[in-house]
Amino acid sequence: MPADRFSTATRLKALGEQAAARVYRAKRRPRRNRLTGRAALLALVMCSLVVALAYPIRQYISQRSDIADQRRKAQDAGAELNRLRDEKARWQDPEFVRQQARRHLHYVMPGETAYTVQDGSGVRAAQKGSAAAQPPWYEKLWDGVDAADRR
Numbered sequence: 001m002p003a004d005r006f007s008t009a010t011r012l013k014a015l016g017e018q019a020a021a022r023v024y025r026a027k028r029r030p031r032r033n034r035l036t037g038r039a040a041l042l043a044l045v046m047c048s049l050v051v052a053l054a055y056p057i058r059q060y061i062s063q064r065s066d067i068a069d070q071r072r073k074a075q076d077a078g079a080e081l082n083r084l085r086d087e088k089a090r091w092q093d094p095e096f097v098r099q100q101a102r103r104h105l106h107y108v109m110p111g112e113t114a115y116t117v118q119d120g121s122g123v124r125a126a127q128k129g130s131a132a133a134q135p136p137w138y139e140k141l142w143d144g145v146d147a148a149d150r151r
């Protein structure tokens with residue numbers, strides 16, 4: 001038999017020794033857990049930070065939303081103020097006042113003749129007792145003044 005060839009028994013014995021050495025090394029070396037003490041502590045700290053910061057972050061976002069709403073309301077109020085200033089300036093113009101008095105109060109200038117055209121539809125609706133018949137605005141105004149006077 002050549003010297004480089006081993007018998008089956010010798011080979012099995014060598015393989016057994018190698019396997020035994022591997023098992024011994026595996027037992028000798030401490031097996032590392034995936035979750036070490038440091039990792040567990042880090043996870044605990046991170047969870048506590050998330051829990052501790054959740055409420056303040058929610059409040060911060062809510063307050064930012066409230067601030068945006070207030071800014072939008074202030075901008076709307078500024079636009080309304082500008083519109084009212086323009087309307088006030090228009091009412092300072094005597095020609096605009098005359099125009100509004102003609103349109104809403106049916107005023108006429110001296111020397112003019114006023115005509116009122118009636119088609120009779122308002123009279124029939126009032127006679128039928130229809131709820132659709134609306135009293136003129138000045139009657140509503142006077143009724144409001146009377147109601148306020150009775151209080």
